[in-house]
Amino acid sequence: MFAKTITKRAIQALVLVGAASTAPLVSRDRDDFNEKMLEVTNWYRAQHGANPVSWDDGLADYATNYAKTCPMGHSDTPYGESVVVGDKWTSSGCWANVFGHERIYFDFDNGGPASNTGHFTQLVWKDTTRMGCGWAQCSDGFHVVCEYLNVGNVSGDNNRYYRENVGRQVSGNANDEYLG
Incomplete structure (x- = not known):
């Protein structure tokens, strides 16, 4: 079976978190962020x-x-990767909520890659077991990057890998965001 990994190049969906966020400001302490x-x-x-x-x-x-490096796209990493840029620092949870919110666009019936769901599918990819994130303040805002192992967003075999690794929502509602 042929599997093509769609990580950085095919899914270049760069999410912009704007000033309209209502999340409270919090410490930029790296341990709190992690x-x-x-x-x-x-x-x-x-x-x-x-x-x-x-x-x-x-x-x-x-x-x-x-x-x-203040990136505006993905690196040439061997890991799964999500990149988000925002002009204001909001709660660390807000950054992950940006990734999770993409689930409202994912087609659970057919699976497969889409330019507006790659952060979400990597976030919940069942084969992924480890993650690490970092951030930097740049001239255009805050750049947040997360790396994941095992890599998600693996395409091929008629979207079988998506169907096996991106589960339907089993609790809560599609528009739920983490508020804790």
């Missing part, structure tokens, strides 16, 4: 029947170093 990103990620994963992921400091270092 804890909240992991917590929110695992909240979404639980809603879609995926096991929790663990934090990986090596992936977080990679993500932080890439964020410091």
Whole structure:
């Protein structure tokens, strides 16, 4: 069977988080950021029947170093990757909520890649077991990058990998966001 990994190049959906966010301002402490990103990620994963992921400091270092380049797209990473840019710092949970919110666009009946759901599908990809994120303040705002192992968004075999790895929502509602 042939599988083509769709990570950076095919899914270039760069999400912009604007000033309209209502999330409260919080500390930019890296430990708080790491804890909240992991917590929110695992909240979404639980809603879609995926096991929790663990934090990986090596992936977080990679993500932080890439964020410091102030990227406007994906790196040439061997990992699954999500990139988001916002002009204001909001709660760390807001960044992961941006990824999770894409679930309202995902076609659970047919699966498969789409330019507006790649962050969500990587977030809840069942084969993913580790993640690490980083951020940097740049001239155009805050750049947040998350790296994931095992890589998600694997295409091929008539979208079988999506059907196996992106579960339907088993709790909550599609428009729910993590507020904790």
